[in-house]
Amino acid sequence: MTNLETTLMDKLINAGVCEWHRYVDDTFVLFNSITCIDNILSILNNFHPSIKFTYKIEDGDKLECLDVLITRSTECQLFQTTIYRKPTYTGLLMNYHSYVPMQYKKSGIITMVNRALIICSTYTSLAAEFNEIRRIGLLNGYTSSFIDTIIGIKLRQYRKKNNDVIQSPQTGSDVKKRMYVEIPFIENATKEFRNKITHLCNKLRPDLDIQFFMKPPPAVQMLYQTKDPINKKMKSDVVYSIKCT
Known part of the structure; x- marks a missing residue:
């Protein structure tokens, strides 16, 4: 794709391309109003x-690109952006009652909140996306207080970053x-073990x-063989050993 852009960009500009922005193989392109798209x-x-x-x-002045819904503003010469979800999106997250470390459960909500803060260009769209995150979280067993706490923390961090509050550098x-x-x-045993190791490390x-990473136990299906074993001669990509006299 880089070679394509380097080779064809002059032709594309002459044909009416004003802006060309690409992520992997998806491109967001602006044309002149008189441009023939078939020529491009x-x-x-x-x-x-x-x-x-x-x-x-x-x-209708709207276009979705990847996870972003882009709207052409009629009031000013700007684009407004918000989150776009495909019609096939099911809203399925890791259930809050799953037996996994709390970091795993937090990460699902944190990812959606961070994405909203980056993509949503207006407070109205950001508020609407936060409500959607709450709805998705509740469907997966999360509590409103859990979701609102994460939203509050990430929103405070985002505002702090945008206000150029610079931490004093470490010596x-x-x-x-x-x-x-x-x-x-x-x-609980893992939390107690982690706290003891941290306390001991601070002293010594x-x-x-x-930084601790908790590894959840394997799924139950990993403990039981649910399929009949396949004879090695029936498998693909097998290297045969042939004895030669």
């Missing part, structure tokens, strides 16, 4: 037989070496910053 498509699809472009034009003596440790998840190795 012909230039792109004649570049290589394995590359075939399709296109979708805006409908050389304050910088700690980060170490990652994976521990099995056994709920204050220069370390230990």
Whole structure:
């Protein structure tokens, strides 16, 4: 795709392309109002037989691109953006009552909140997206207080970042070496073990910053063989050993 852009960009500009923004193989393109899109498509699809472009034009001043719904503002020369979900989206998250570490449950909500803060361009669309996150969370067993707490924390961090509140840099003596440790998840026993290791490390190795990752237990289906074993001779991608005299 980079080679295509480098080779064809001059032709595309002459044909009426004003803006070209690409993420992997999805592009968001602005044309002149008199541009013939079929001419642009012909230039792109004649570049290589394995590359075939399709296109979708805006409908009612709106166009979805990846996870973003882009709206052409009628009041000013700006684009407004909000979250776009495909019609096939089911709203399925990791259930709150699943036997997994709390970080796993938080991450599902945090991901949606961070995405909303980055994509939503107006407070109205951001508020609407927060309500949608609450609705999805409630359907998966999360409580309103749990979701609202995460929204409050991430919103405060976002505003703090945008207000250019700069933390004082650490001096050389304050910088700690980060170490990652994976521990099995056994709920309360894991928390107690983590706290003891952290307390012991603060005493013996204050220069370390230990980050714990809890590994959930394997799924029950992993403990039982649900299918009949397949004879090795019936499998594909097998290397045969033939004894030679």
